[in-house]
Amino acid sequence: MSTQETYKTKVKELLSSGKVKMVIGYKAGTTADRRRPHFMRTPEEVDQLVLDSACITNLSGYLLSEGLLSDGKEIAVFLKPDGIRSINILAAEAQLQSNQVVVLGFDINGSEISALQGERASDFQALTSSSNEARLHKQQHPESARLEQMTPAERFAYWEDAFSRCIKCYACRQACPMCYCRRCIVDNNQPQWVNTSSHTLGNFEWNIVRAFHLAGRCVECGNCGRACPVNIPLGLLNMKMTDEVLQSFNHYPGVSETQEPVLASFKKNDSETFIL
Amino acid sequence: MAKIGVFVCHCGENIAGKIDCKQLTAAMEQHPGVAVAFDYKYFCADPGQESVKKAIRDNNLTGVVMAACSPRMHEATFRKACAEAGLNPYLCEIANIREQCSWVHTDGEQATQKAVEITRSMVEKVKLNNNLQPIEVPVTRKALVIGGGIAGIQAALDIANAGREVVLVEREASLGGHMSQLSETFPTLDCSQCIMTPRMVEAAQHPKIKVLTYAEVESVDGYIGNFKVKVRMKSRFVDMHTCTGCGDCIIKCPIKKIPSEFDCAIGKRTAIYTPFAQAVPNTPVIDKANCTYFKTGKCKICAKICELNAINFDMQDEIIDFEIGAIVVATGFQVQDNSVYGEYGYGKYKDVINGLQFERFASASGPTAGKILRPSDGKEPETVVFIQCAGSRDAAKGVRYCSKICCMYTAKHAMLYAHKVHTGKAHIFYMDIRAAGKGYDEFTRRGIEEDETSYLRGRVSKVWEENGKLMVRGVDTLLGKPVVIAADMVVLATAMVPQPDAKDFAKVIGIGYDEYGFYNEAHLKLRPVESSTAGIFLAGACQSPKDIPDSVSQASAAASKVLALFSKEKLEREPVVATNNEATCAGCWGCVLACPYNAIDRKDIVDRSGKLIKRVASVNPGLCQGCGTCVTFCRSHSLDLAGFTEKQIFAEVMGL
Ligand SMILES: Cc1cc2nc3c(=O)[nH]c(=O)nc-3n(C[C@H](O)[C@H](O)[C@H](O)COP(=O)(O)OP(=O)(O)OC[C@H]3O[C@@H](n4cnc5c(N)ncnc54)[C@H](O)[C@@H]3O)c2cc1C
Ligand code: SF4
Ligand code: SF4
Ligand code: SF4
Ligand code: SF4
Numbered sequence: 001m002s003t004q005e006t007y008k009t010k011v012k013e014l015l016s017s018g019k020v021k022m023v024i025g026y027k028a029g030t031t032a033d034r035r036r037p038h039f040m041r042t043p044e045e046v047d048q049l050v051l052d053s054a055c056i057t058n059l060s061g062y063l064l065s066e067g068l069l070s071d072g073k074e075i076a077v078f079l080k081p082d083g084i085r086s087i088n089i090l091a092a093e094a095q096l097q098s099n100q101v102v103v104l105g106f107d108i109n110g111s112e113i114s115a116l117q118g119e120r121a122s123d124f125q126a127l128t129s130s131s132n133e134a135r136l137h138k139q140q141h142p143e144s145a146r147l148e149q150m151t152p153a154e155r156f157a158y159w160e161d162a163f164s165r166c167i168k169c170y171a172c173r174q175a176c177p178m179c180y181c182r183r184c185i186v187d188n189n190q191p192q193w194v195n196t197s198s199h200t201l202g203n204f205e206w207n208i209v210r211a212f213h214l215a216g217r218c219v220e221c222g223n224c225g226r227a228c229p230v231n232i233p234l235g236l237l238n239m240k241m242t243d244e245v246l247q248s249f250n251h252y253p254g255v256s257e258t259q260e261p262v263l264a265s266f267k268k269n270d271s272e273t274f275i276l
Numbered sequence: 277m278a279k280i281g282v283f284v285c286h287c288g289e290n291i292a293g294k295i296d297c298k299q300l301t302a303a304m305e306q307h308p309g310v311a312v313a314f315d316y317k318y319f320c321a322d323p324g325q326e327s328v329k330k331a332i333r334d335n336n337l338t339g340v341v342m343a344a345c346s347p348r349m350h351e352a353t354f355r356k357a358c359a360e361a362g363l364n365p366y367l368c369e370i371a372n373i374r375e376q377c378s379w380v381h382t383d384g385e386q387a388t389q390k391a392v393e394i395t396r397s398m399v400e401k402v403k404l405n406n407n408l409q410p411i412e413v414p415v416t417r418k419a420l421v422i423g424g425g426i427a428g429i430q431a432a433l434d435i436a437n438a439g440r441e442v443v444l445v446e447r448e449a450s451l452g453g454h455m456s457q458l459s460e461t462f463p464t465l466d467c468s469q470c471i472m473t474p475r476m477v478e479a480a481q482h483p484k485i486k487v488l489t490y491a492e493v494e495s496v497d498g499y500i501g502n503f504k505v506k507v508r509m510k511s512r513f514v515d516m517h518t519c520t521g522c523g524d525c526i527i528k529c530p531i532k533k534i535p536s537e538f539d540c541a542i543g544k545r546t547a548i549y550t551p552f553a554q555a556v557p558n559t560p561v562i563d564k565a566n567c568t569y570f571k572t573g574k575c576k577i578c579a580k581i582c583e584l585n586a587i588n589f590d591m592q593d594e595i596i597d598f599e600i601g602a603i604v605v606a607t608g609f610q611v612q613d614n615s616v617y618g619e620y621g622y623g624k625y626k627d628v629i630n631g632l633q634f635e636r637f638a639s640a641s642g643p644t645a646g647k648i649l650r651p652s653d654g655k656e657p658e659t660v661v662f663i664q665c666a667g668s669r670d671a672a673k674g675v676r677y678c679s680k681i682c683c684m685y686t687a688k689h690a691m692l693y694a695h696k697v698h699t700g701k702a703h704i705f706y707m708d709i710r711a712a713g714k715g716y717d718e719f720t721r722r723g724i725e726e727d728e729t730s731y732l733r734g735r736v737s738k739v740w741e742e743n744g745k746l747m748v749r750g751v752d753t754l755l756g757k758p759v760v761i762a763a764d765m766v767v768l769a770t771a772m773v774p775q776p777d778a779k780d781f782a783k784v785i786g787i788g789y790d791e792y793g794f795y796n797e798a799h800l801k802l803r804p805v806e807s808s809t810a811g812i813f814l815a816g817a818c819q820s821p822k823d824i825p826d827s828v829s830q831a832s833a834a835a836s837k838v839l840a841l842f843s844k845e846k847l848e849r850e851p852v853v854a855t856n857n858e859a860t861c862a863g864c865w866g867c868v869l870a871c872p873y874n875a876i877d878r879k880d881i882v883d884r885s886g887k888l889i890k891r892v893a894s895v896n897p898g899l900c901q902g903c904g905t906c907v908t909f910c911r912s913h914s915l916d917l918a919g920f921t922e923k924q925i926f927a928e929v930m931g932l
Contacts, residue, residue: 093864094891181912183860188913191926213911264866264909 003115004051007078007104012043014076020102021073024062026055037062051078053108058221060086061177069096076102081131082221085254086177087121088128089217092257095180098122125256132252135242144239163203165230168196172210172234175227178217185209207237215241216262217253278309278403281337282395283328285319285344287374292317294378296388300343303392309403311335320350328354329361339367339402343395345374364407366851366919371398393932400931404924408851413898415501416601417842420445422493422785425453426472427816427827428606429479434835435604436484440842443598444479445507446489450555451476453608454817457538459638459646461824462688463719469554469641476556490561494595496603496785499873499901500811501847503600511591513562514548519586521558525578526550534566536643540633542651543643548578548587553641562587602811602838605795606831607781609817612667612674612771620663620768621739626652627746628739630666630770631685638692648696650765656697657764661748662686663736664706667771675771675792680821682769683710687720687729689767694727703730703761705750713823732759739766772821787812795819805833813837852902852919854895861892861914867906868893875899876906 001009014020027038027048035055039062040046060083062068063075079087084103091098098121105116105124118124140148147155170186173179186194186206194209195202210224218238225234245251251262282304286292297315304313312335316324319342331337340363342354347370355365373391381387417440421432424446432444450456456476458468480487494506514525529546536545538552545551547567550560568575569589579587611632614622621628627650629637640646650657664686667674683706690702709731711717723729734751741747745762752759774793775781782789787807788796795814798806805813813834816827841847856867858881868876879894895906895915907915916922 093866095862095864181860181862183912183914185911185913188860191923193913193922193926260869261864261866264869266870266872 003106003113004049006115007051007106008046008049011040011046011049011076011104014102015040015046016043019074020076021071022068022075023104024059024075024077025049025104026051026057026059026078051106051113053111053113055106055113056080056108056222057226058083058086058177058219058223060090061175061180061223063087063096063101064090064177064180069100072100074100074102076104078104078106080105080107080221081116081124081127082219083177084116084121084124085128085131085219086221088254088257088259089178089219090180091121092259092261098257121257128255132255135252136246141236141239143233144236147236159204159207160200162232163207164200166203166207166232167198167230168202168206169229171227171229172224172232175223176214176218177221177223178214178219179210185213207232207234210234211237211241214238216245216249216251218242219254278339279311279335279337280309280339280341280399280402281328281331281335282307282310282313282341282343282399283319283324283331284313284315284373284395285324285342286315286317287345287378288317291344291374291378294381294384294387295373295391296384299388300373300391300395304343304395304399307396307399310399311337319344320353325353325357328357332358332361332363337363339363339369339399339405341369341371341395341398341402343371343373343391343398346370346372346376366408367402367405369398369402369405371395397928397931401924401928404921404927405919408918410848411851411853411897412846413501413849415842415845415847416503416599417441418443418598418600419602419604419838419842420493420503420505420598420600421604421606423453423606423608423816423818424448424451424476424479424487424489425606425608425816425827426455426475426824427608427818427831428453428604429475430828430831431604431606431815431835431838432479432485433475433482434832435838436479436482438835438839440484440839442482442485443505443507443600444485444487445491445493446487447492447510448551449490449512449549449559449561450551450557451479451487451489452552452556454632455824456552456554457540457632457635457639459635459640459642460688460692462684463713463715465688465691467640469639473554473556476554480556487557488596489557493781493784497874499899500809501601501841503603503811505598505600505603507596507598509594509596511593512559513564513587513589513591514560515586515588515591516557516559518584519559519582520584521550521560523550523558523560524581524583525587526560528577528581530575530577531566531568534563539636539643540630542633542636562589602813602841603785604813604815604831604834604838605785605787605807605818606815606834607775607778607818609772609821610775612773614666614768614770616673617666617768619738620666620736620766621741621746622768625739625741625746625766626650627657627764628766628768630768631682631689632770634689634767635685638689638696646696648693648700648765655764656700658697658699659701659703659761659763660690660693660765660767661736661746661761661763662690662702662704662767662769663748664704664769665735665771666768667773668769669707675773677792677821678710679769679772680710681772681823683708684713684716684719684823686767686769687711687723690729691723691727694723694729701730702727703732703748703763705732705734705736705748707733707735713825734759772817774818778818785809785812787814805830805837811841850902850919852917853897853900854902854904854906854915854917856893856895857914857916858892858894860912862912863891863893864911865893866909866911867915870905870909871900872903872905873899873901875901 011023023040025038026035029036194205284297284301301313301315355368358368359365371394419442421428421444432442436442455472490510492508494508497504529548531547535541536543548562564570636642668679711720732752734753736750738749748761778793797804798808815831815834881889
């Protein structure tokens with residue numbers, strides 16, 4: 001049986017037994033190579049489930065829809081390794097309880113997909129640790145390498161050009177599982193820290209704030225970049241932030257839910273003397 | 277309508293020498309919302325403050341900006357003046373045009389322009405300032421003194437004699453610190469033990485002092501007036517209450533060859549021991565690592581000999597909690613490890629010793645009963661070479677600073693040697709003789725003139741052994757000639773360094789330290805006994821190398837600070853605390869983790885039927901220290917700091 005079929009059976013079982021109240025997965029999208037989220041509450045809805053190499057979206061953010069988890073009932077969700085890491089982060093940041101989430105894990109290798117064994121995010125500790133290891137030794141992306149070679153002025157021009165396209169639709173924010181704030185800083189107009197008009201300053205402000213707020217939290221799932229209607233290479237920014245956090249603090253986001261948020265925690269034995 | 281007064285201070289020439297104060301005043305007069313602006317030579321002086329008060333009353337001002345020196349200097353002064361004129365003190369802000377402007381710029385015109393911007397930005401901020409009321413917190417009037425050397429004992433006695441309770445924590449088995457190891461003390465040559473022991477006894481018997489020896493501070497939480505301290509009582513294996521200190525157990529203990537820490541390894545001690553005969557308390561401790569019973573499960577000779585059954589091999593460490601209002605840190609120093617100086621042969625040749633070891637030889641109560649003897653053969657040395665600055669003032673191998681006491685104790689050592697070995701000859705290699713202090717220069721002169729100490733100005737390059745002598749090669753820079761002296765003993769005046777765990781311990785109690793590990797004072801000149809953490813004070817050699825008079829003075833100064841704090845029942849705290857906007861808080865608990873004072877709790881928001889709607893962060897204003905860490909952390913900007921609200925900061929930035 002294909003992975004998709006095995007999972008269909010499993011999902012039907014989860015729903016009909018009442019173990020979970022909902023399963024979040026994928027179904028066919030508007031074009032052949034696109035998938036859209038599929039929210040299944042009954043076994044009948046499972047027939048439309050699709051699980052293939054086009055299922056790249058990180059679905060974990062949907063768990064945080066207002067009120068969805070408040071009844072304490074369990075929900076199952078299809079997740080790749082990056083998605084599993086984002087569950088760990090959301091649990092660490094008290095946005096959900098990981099024992100309310102049944103992980104339906106899978107991974108994509110080229111055009112193939114394979115199932116990942118485990119039910120709770122914590123069952124995937126070996127996987128998240130090995131992806132930490134792999135990220136440490138990952139070769140630099142050629143575009144990143146090209147940017148690093150630039151002078152600061154050239155790099156500024158590059159981003160000025162990229163950000164000039166930003167229309168502040170905040171689709172990137174909407175797509176990111178970690179952008180769960182009820183009121184984002186850009187929606188705060190008392191005072192209006194981030195200029196909403198579309199000029200260089202405001203564009204930089206927003207995109208830098210977004211990158212900083214995701215530093216040490218971004219799982220590099222790519223949701224934001226794919227959501228951007230004007231193709232700003234947000235992934236490059238995320239990659240840079242991930243590199244920095246790895247180098248400076250040896251922190252890889254989402255390895256486990258007991259990991260302390262890197263920018264919120266401090267250690268009394270930090271070598272910096274300004275830390276009390 | 278805002279009615280802001282702007283007062284431009286010349287600070288003599290400090291500001292006016294660079295900044296055109298008239299031009300700055302004129303610019304401020306034009307600024308919207310400014311009702312009155314004038315300049316004056318010294319606003320901190322009485323007439324200056326009076327003119328500000330008058331301007332507040334005459335113009336009914338709603339805010340004041342003092343364009344002057346750093347707020348660290350005079351914010352309190354000017355806020356107090358405003359309060360006296362009936363204005364809420366938190367409606368007064370300082371525009372720092374001295375440290376941040378006139379002092380650091382050379383071009384007057386540009387500096388003036390910058391001063392205009394700095395002042396304007398504060399005017400914009402102050403327009404949004406609100407009345408704030410000070411927060412009152414109770415003060416626990418009990419002090420903790422950490423370290424039972426002379427500094428700690430002095431501080432404890434001063435506080436206790438003023439009627440306040442003190443907990444004195446010493447990690448060794450006895451009070452005393454380094455002073456109890458010394459022979460005689462410069463510049464008066466009185467016997468160290470003789471002046472120290474009564475102090476130790478007085479502290480131990482004082483009804484207001486709780487002395488905890490063989491104890492360590494495990495953690496310090498809380499804040500000024502309200503610290504929560506955990507102290508670990510290490511198990512001595514001897515019951516303090518039953519033991520009478522008869523010492524029978526010490527005599528009978530079969531393990532007798534342990535190098536005594538107190539005697540700097542010159543003497544030996546047993547496994548059950550008191551560090552020295554006059555120890556306070558005189559209850560022994562069992563050194564677990566060397567005790568036969570703990571190593572093999574057999575022995576217990578001490579337990580058998582003890583008629584009072586005071587020995588208990590099952591004793592466990594005990595943790596005691598204390599509520600404390602103020603802390604004096606008096607953890608002292610160590611002498612540097614000389615083995616870094618291979619060329620001096622310390623550790624290689626038995627007869628190369630350090631100053632502290634010399635003190636033990638010279639002590640009447642020491643292992644040689646006060647006789648100066650060579651460690652190698654026990655003979656009296658006929659020639660002794662003293663090497664000063666062995667570690668101090670040596671950026672390459674030692675420490676950059678001057679240890680301050682070595683010139684003096686070396687002079688003392690040479691003198692003591694001359695008094696004890698009449699035929700002996702003492703040579704001192706030195707860089708400079710630093711003898712600043714009451715009676716100090718007279719003391720070194722006496723050594724040279726009466727006791728014939730020979731001083732050679734220069735460094736020693738090598739010490740080696742030849743025919744049973746220690747050959748010391750150096751230069752006499754005054755004669756410009758190399759010298760070689762055949763000595764029987766070499767004494768290194770080793771640098772005074774911080775305790776090896778000083779940096780770690782600073783983190784436990786939450787104070788700052790310098791590159792070496794000496795504890796930082798809040799201000800080197802004006803607040804030398806306060807640490808930068810409110811309610812924690814410093815005394816003795818833990819702050820910098822010090823002799824006994826300096827350590828004692830600082831201890832008394834620290835005690836007076838503690839007593840001033842304890843003179844009131846309540847402490848007024850700045851109302852600069854964080855508040856949370858519960859509507860926008862996402863409950864991520866980042867702030868809870870980030871807050872260094874554990875001032876943020878989780879709070880449930882429930883509906884009318886008691887159903888949980890959400891959980892949000894909630895700041896305890898009693899604990900919050902207003903550091904702003906949480907504010908900078910919060911991604912949704914839900915947290916705000918009174919007196920530094922986002923709106924105020926934004927206005928300030930936009931005013932630039
Ligand atoms: C060789 C030599 C000769 C000297 N001769 C003279 C002299 O003749 N005249 C003179 O004025 N000065 C002399 N001094 C200097 C004198 O020793 C010091 O000024 C004095 O001892 C400083 O006292 P203190 O209490 O600050 O530190 P210390 O004497 O070092 O006492 C500190 C105490 O704190 C304890 N402690 C440390 N850490 C902790 C902790 N974490 N918890 C609990 N307890 C802790 C230690 O065990 C110790 O008992 C001499 C020094 C040396 C090295
Ligand atoms: S910032 Fe983008 S790549 Fe990173 S976790 Fe959010 S959506 Fe995924
Ligand atoms: S999705 Fe793209 S265009 Fe929209 S706000 Fe984000 S970066 Fe700007
Ligand atoms: S950091 Fe901000 S959003 Fe997070 S819990 Fe604290 S106040 Fe709420
Ligand atoms: S300002 Fe925030 S982080 Fe700082 S002490 Fe107060 S609550 Fe804690």
